[in-house]
Amino acid sequence: MQVTETLNSGLKRELKVTVPAKDLEARLEQRLDDAKGKVNLKGFRPGKVPAQHLRRVYGKSLMAEVVNEILSDTQKLLSDRGEKPAMQPEISMTEDEKEAEKVLAGQADFEFSMSYEVIPPIELKDFSDIKITRLVYSVPDDEVDEQVKRVADSARTYEVKKGKAAEGDKVKLDYLGKIGGEPFDGGAAEDSEVVIGFNQFIAGFEEQLVGLKAGDETTIKVTFPEEYAAEHLAGKEAEFDIKVKEVSKPNDLEINDETAKMLGLESAEKLREIVRGQLENQFGQVTRQKAKRQILDALDEAYKFEAPSRLVEAEFGNIWSQVTRDLETAGRSFEDEDTTEEEAREEYQRLAERRVRLGLVLSEIGEKAAVQVSDEEMQRALIESIRRYPAHQQQEIYEFYRQNPQATANIRAPLFEEKVIDHLLAEISVTDKNVSRDELMADDDEEAEAKPAKKEKPAAKKKAAPKKAAAKKEEGDA
Template sequence: MQVIETLADGLKRELKVVIPAKDMEARLNERLADAKDRVRINGFRPGKVPVSHLKKVYGKSMMADLVNEIIRDKPSAILSERGEKSATQPEIAMTEDQAEAEKILDAQADFEFTLSYEIIPAIELKDVSGIKVTREVVEIADKEIDEQILKIAESARTYETKKGKAAEGDRVTMDYLGKVDGEAFEGGKDEDAELVIGSNRFIPGFEDQLVGVKAGDEKVITVTFPADYPAAHLAGKEATFDITVKDVAAPAELKIDDELATKLGLESVDRLREVVRGQIESQYGSVTRQKVKRQILDQLDEMYKFDTPQRLVDAEFENIWRQINTDLQQAGKTFADEDTTEEEAREEYRKLAERRVRLGLVLSEIGEKAGVQVSDEEMQRSLFEQLRQFPGQEKQILDYFRKTPGASASLRAPLFEEKVVDHLLSEVTVTDKTVSKEELLADDEAEEGQSEGKKAAPKKKAAAKAEVAEGDDAAPKKKAPAKKKAADDGAE
């Protein structure tokens, strides 16, 4: 077998592989000899079929199998011998001429094919001890724990039917039918819907008009959907809702005590406080982690500058671009609405794709050199988490991961990346800084946009408060697409 390099341009490589016809014939003859004792052909005793006859009957199909095995196995072996890693699956090309293919299958012509691929560049790891990050930490006050407990307790709050008019905080049970231009719209109808006045779950202005209603009342409410409402066919439209009030109930008083804890499935109020504190710490810790990770990735991005395999960049860009366009479509927006053009957006997201790929390669190299491993148990936990997110679809998801080549990599990649970040945190300089929750959660998109070159990213919109009925088409929960955090731009 001959391997001839025909292209070496930057990271691009192309190899011509030639296997002489006599070698192909020798391999075929070995297979025919091995099959001789196993093949059963009418008119011949077992093991007595002449190889020449066997070749006449099965030669071409066996040679085709041999060609397929070479195409499947040889590329990785060739790259290994060359000490190269391909960024993506190498592209393989061979003759499409039927006559030439027949000669190869008859062992009358050399078998030739080409391998085209991009190599993963050699990365010389740099000292990271000079990286400095600030870890923002929030001290959780008892007041915040109490506030969170009260929010949680709303799920356990009881209501008692009352006589008289509905007031702020009361729960109204009603039937309603929404109309635009006198025509009912999809998702705008519900029966026995429960709404707590002041919860801000419905369209702005809707709940205010329920103040003063009482059981048995019928009323027409007029509201206007927000201009940035996620459902484009309703955005900015005036709508009416025919309301029939069935019940008005007043809320029972909420107290933070052992009785409340018991209603929530815990043994005591002290245990409830402990659980809630842990939840808040976890939420803040997640934000802290992302900010620290972003600082590390930004500094690694400055430290490492090298050409990236364009096929990887292309694939990453397509993933980003597909998501951006999906988000815009769901929000009923265009690039013009986001103060940019498609060309400018493509350029900016291309840069983002290149950053992700470059940092991915850097983190991969760091993790490999540090011996970072993702255990089977960690993979199992990640898979179970996927299953929990899609109840009712467990079988389809399991089948996907079992049958799709490379699917498990989508589970492993984020786990590996986080473990590499953990490793880096043990080597960089980390300074803790106590901040308020407002400072921790402050929106720093403007700074991100400058550092990431993401001016093309769609602007973040406030959450829609127009959920006429949660989950209905009239009130989708999706927001306009938001800028992606630099922490998420890393290497997954």
């Protein structure tokens, strides 16, 4: 095999590979010899098929296998060159049928070219220079008690009353939601039960039920939050036609062992323990995400190198399709988000480059630290992923993952990344800072705006990005 480098520019490489016809012939002879004792042809005893007859019958198909084997060995070729391709190399070969026939007949050299980008060498730096402040929120007892009451309220009984609804009452009602006078999907229900003050509905909805009584009909006006999960409703003004059917007052509820048993737990103490654990886990995840963001920002500053363009293009494509899909679903445009398509493309292009660079850096860190994702961890993550689908689809989804290495790699990647972050947390300088709930839950953008900009680099006002875009999710940053 003769390999000639025809392009070496930045990260881009191109190789011309020539496999002489005599080498192809040698490989074919080996395959014919291996096949001699295995094939059964009419008129010949096993192992007694003449070589020329075997070549006539199977020569072309076996040579095709030889060619495919050579193409499959390109990874070894690059490994021998000490190169790591960023993506699967692009292979080009003759499209001329006559030339291809000559190759398969062993009458011509097999030539093809490979174009690819290499992963740049990354020299890891001393992690002890990285310093972050980890925001920690200690959940107070009164917040645990408040949440326990909310959980226990599912066991509370209500008694129908006459008169007007008040805070804490349960209201049974029919409603029909409209935007611009037209009903919208998911905006209607009958015999819906709303406990005033539980904040289960859109802000402003429950408050307008106060003072209503059975038989009343009215219209409630609300505005959906900008970050509402159903993006076609986000930020929209809506009206709900309401018909009150029943008003009930809550009976007294004492948090005791009997109440806990109604919830399937052995004691009130166990109920508080579980609720505290859930709250601490919830806020702990926010703490970790903010610490991770600081680590990624520090790595982004420390490692500046050219990222493979094909990886960046692929990442940008993923981000852009998510952004445009979210805008379409929400019925909004870039102008509605105080930006333009050109500006948004530039912003998400930068994000794609950042993600690719950070992904490569984290991969290098993990490789040097011998970070491993165990089979057990993969199995748990796979099961968790499959459980998100309806039961009748789960076996099909399992088979899909089992037969598609790339899909499995997509499950492994976030597990690997989190383990690398764990490794870094043990290597860098971490200072814990106790903060209030509001400080912990504040958006990163809000925190940045609260800090004075450096004089030498005044911060320009950043255009708003499309809501719920993939770029908003820090867990996808690397």
